[in-house]
Amino acid sequence: xxxxxxxxxxxxxxxxxxxxxxxxxxxxxxxxxxxxxxxxxxxxxxxxxxxxxxxxxxxxxxxxxxxxxxxxxxxxxxxxxxxxxxxxxxxxxxxxxxxxxxxxxxxxxxxxxxxxxxxxxxxxxxxxxxxxxxxxxxxxxxxxxxxxxxxxxxxxxxxxxxxxxxxxxxxxxxxxxxxxxxxxxxxxxxxxxxxxxxxxxxxxxxxxxxxxxxxxxxxxxxxxxxxxxxxxxxxxxxxxxxxxxxxxxxxxxxxxxxxxxxxxxxxxxxxxxxxxxxxxxxxxxxxxxxxxxxxxxxxxxxxxxxxxxxxxxxxxxxxxxxxxxxxxxxxxxxxxxx
Amino acid sequence: xxxxxxxxxxxxxxxxxxxxxxxxxxxxxxxxxxxxxxxxxxxxxxxxxxxxxxxxxxxxxxxxxxxxxxxxxxxxxxxxxxxxxxxxxxxxxxxxxxxxxxxxxxxxxxxxxxxxxxxxxxxxxxxxxxxxxxxxxxxxxxxxxxxxxxxxxxxxxxxxxxxxxxxxxxxxxxxxxxxxxxxxxxxxxxxxxxxxxxxxxxxxxxxxxxxxxxxxxxxxxxxxxxxxxxxxxxxxxxxxxxxxxxxxxxxxxxxxxxxxxxxxxxxxxxxxxxxxxxxxxxxxxxxxxxxxxxxxxxxxxxxxxxxxxxxxxxx
Numbered sequence: 001x002x003x004x005x006x007x008x009x010x011x012x013x014x015x016x017x018x019x020x021x022x023x024x025x026x027x028x029x030x031x032x033x034x035x036x037x038x039x040x041x042x043x044x045x046x047x048x049x050x051x052x053x054x055x056x057x058x059x060x061x062x063x064x065x066x067x068x069x070x071x072x073x074x075x076x077x078x079x080x081x082x083x084x085x086x087x088x089x090x091x092x093x094x095x096x097x098x099x100x101x102x103x104x105x106x107x108x109x110x111x112x113x114x115x116x117x118x119x120x121x122x123x124x125x126x127x128x129x130x131x132x133x134x135x136x137x138x139x140x141x142x143x144x145x146x147x148x149x150x151x152x153x154x155x156x157x158x159x160x161x162x163x164x165x166x167x168x169x170x171x172x173x174x175x176x177x178x179x180x181x182x183x184x185x186x187x188x189x190x191x192x193x194x195x196x197x198x199x200x201x202x203x204x205x206x207x208x209x210x211x212x213x214x215x216x217x218x219x220x221x222x223x224x225x226x227x228x229x230x231x232x233x234x235x236x237x238x239x240x241x242x243x244x245x246x247x248x249x250x251x252x253x254x255x256x257x258x259x260x261x262x263x264x265x266x267x268x269x270x271x272x273x274x275x276x277x278x279x280x281x282x283x284x285x286x287x288x289x290x291x292x293x294x295x296x297x298x299x300x301x302x303x304x305x306x307x308x309x310x311x312x313x314x315x316x317x318x319x320x321x322x323x324x325x326x327x328x329x330x331x332x333x334x335x336x337x338x
Numbered sequence: 339x340x341x342x343x344x345x346x347x348x349x350x351x352x353x354x355x356x357x358x359x360x361x362x363x364x365x366x367x368x369x370x371x372x373x374x375x376x377x378x379x380x381x382x383x384x385x386x387x388x389x390x391x392x393x394x395x396x397x398x399x400x401x402x403x404x405x406x407x408x409x410x411x412x413x414x415x416x417x418x419x420x421x422x423x424x425x426x427x428x429x430x431x432x433x434x435x436x437x438x439x440x441x442x443x444x445x446x447x448x449x450x451x452x453x454x455x456x457x458x459x460x461x462x463x464x465x466x467x468x469x470x471x472x473x474x475x476x477x478x479x480x481x482x483x484x485x486x487x488x489x490x491x492x493x494x495x496x497x498x499x500x501x502x503x504x505x506x507x508x509x510x511x512x513x514x515x516x517x518x519x520x521x522x523x524x525x526x527x528x529x530x531x532x533x534x535x536x537x538x539x540x541x542x543x544x545x546x547x548x549x550x551x552x553x554x555x556x557x558x559x560x561x562x563x564x565x566x567x568x569x570x571x572x573x574x575x576x577x578x579x580x581x582x583x584x585x586x587x588x589x590x591x592x593x594x595x596x597x598x599x600x601x602x603x604x605x606x607x608x609x610x611x612x613x614x615x616x617x618x619x620x621x622x623x624x625x626x627x628x629x630x631x632x633x634x635x636x637x638x639x640x641x642x643x644x645x646x647x648x649x650x651x652x653x
Contacts (some may be wrong), residue, residue, distance in 0.1 A: 157641075161634040163585055165592045165605075166626035169612055171591055173619050269499050276489040280589055284612075294490055295593060295642060298497045313487030320483065 008325060019314045021069065024064055026305050070097050071311070075108055084325030100302045107308045110293065110307050117188055118289030121208050122278050128213035131222055132269065133262075136217075137224025141259075142251060143230065150176045152221065164277060168211045168284035175207060182206050190286035210286045212277055218272060223266050227259040234258075268324035272317040370646035380635035387632055391441035398423075400435040402602060414619040427611060437624050440602040444584055444629070445605070447518055452581035454522025456529055456576045463533025464568070466626020468541065468560060477534070480527050486635045488524045493585065495520050496595050509598050517596060521586050529575045536568040569646035576641055581636040588629050604629045 279291030588605030
């Protein structure tokens with residue numbers, strides 16, 4: 001297992017490098033000039049100097065190499081410095097990836113500022129999804145073809161088919177416009193100081209969390225159900241029942257434990273997807289998170305910011321694929337690594 | 339449960355059989371598909387939607403861009419009425435006409451993007467399943483593509499190439515091609531994996547061995563023996579691919595990065611009208627409902643096809 005883990009972690013390095021290359025190449029080879037947004041009154045020779053200062057005239061491999069160093073050496077170093085309040089080498093001279101849109105603010109600082117909002121919404125949504133989906137999937141499978149199962153299956157198909165941007169708008173229509181239960185727009189500046197502001201925070205999170213959570217719950221419930229159904233006809237279940245264990249005990253201690261192995265893997269694999277889903281949800285409810293940062297950066301043509309946020313999404317996918325693999329190995333001893 | 343439906347279907351078949359001489363593969367599929375209630379409902383709903391957006395603008399000849407403010411100053415943000423069956427938007431344009439027109443584009447994007455992704459996915463899947471030497475590099479490539487964050491990357495690519503394609507091919511065709519190509523190119527990976535798996539298992543079957551032993555050349559084996567047998571996973575993923583592509587296009591348009599404002603796709607209509615939700619909720623309910631109905635019915639059809647095409651159910 002240990003050896004497998006090391007080997008598996010080593011394989012993500014070439015993957016990440018390949019992804020960074022794709023992201024860099026797409027943005028670099030694309031038509032369009034970053035100085036085109038500057039005022040027309042700037043003289044051509046000055047424009048040329050700006051291009052040069054930005055490193056735009058270098059050949060592609062040089063630009064990629066410089067970007068790699070900024071991205072994989074300078075940024076992590078600065079992150080460590082900020083986290084532990086120490087200084088490593090000459091940090092004043094170190095070039096950081098800076099935003100074009102926000103006048104040289106380091107991109108990482110902007111991302112760290114936005115991350116908590118996204119994490120709060122995404123984390124809560126996933127928790128809601130798991131809490132709903134697993135019991136629904138389990139009961140549907142045990143009582144296959146019962147009314148509960150049919151209703152559950154039908155709703156999970158609907159939840160899976162209705163896009164989040166429509167459920168979000170419907171919720172706004174129902175709960176904000178008609179019933180006035182929840183605020184329409186998420187207030188990011190709200191700081192939790194007392195009970196009232198905590199309730200306020202919960203109220204404004206309710207709809208974004210529900211929209212993201214229900215969508216994810218639909219997928220998870222379908223999967224839990226089919227995983228349970230795979231295990232129910234197994235011999236070990238019959239043995240356990242024959243030994244006289246009560247149904248509840250067999251379901252929880254035998255079937256559920258085995259059925260949850262692929263479900264846990266799917267939960268890990270779904271985390272990047274829910275971050276992507278947050279891009280849309282944040283747009284509906286105006287949550288000032290990572291997704292909103294990306295959309296804003298795209299509209300402003302802020303290439304460094306777009307590159308970094310996109311790479312963070314890719315990083316999440318790669319890391320959670322790894323976590324899913326490892327969890328699968330830990331939970332299921334039948335998997336052998338060779 | 340399973341046994342009961344089996345005998346019931348056998349009786350159904352027996353009742354229909356006397357006048358039929360023989361049963362074809364596709365005839366069987368059709369029979370099984372018709373027994374799948376949800377799939378049938380989905381097929382009917384989808385047929386109505388397709389018919390509506392194709393024939394609708396011919397029957398309902400209101401210009402989707404025409405603003406009725408010119409005739410009547412009160413004709414903005416109207417609820418459904420006799421004059422405007424689905425109401426009007428904030429500029430006094432007819433919602434039904436815009437939704438019919440938008441549906442054409444949304445469905446066209448779905449179908450064409452699916453064709454792109456299925457073609458590419460099948461090609462990669464067949465090549466890597468059939469030629470052992472290509473398997474590893476192609477599958478590594480597929481894994482890499484799967485690790486790319488598709489929604490952010492879609493947004494980025496569309497933002498970057500939108501203007502140059504617009505000036506090259508015109509705003510409508512340029513964006514259509516861009517959206518379709520990008521959705522297709524970022525969506526072929528699941529198909530490739532499924533097809534590769536099927537090819538790998540079919541390649542080991544005796545009939546392929548027999549074909550090889552009588553001297554059939556490789557292209558003929560691929561086309562005549564392997565491809566027809568991997569058709570059913572391809573058909574299922576093509577069906578679900580249309581839904582996925584429509585969903586992606588709507589999401590792009592909803593984020594304001596899809597088609598320009600004079601091309602009202604369903605997602606674009608949601609994006610434009612979401613700010614008027616308090617004044618006139620119908621504006622978002624209609625396009626959202628059309629998207630959801632389309633995707634739901636395609637998913638039902640996909641489920642039904644998966645069951646109908648399953649050779650284990652054939653008898």
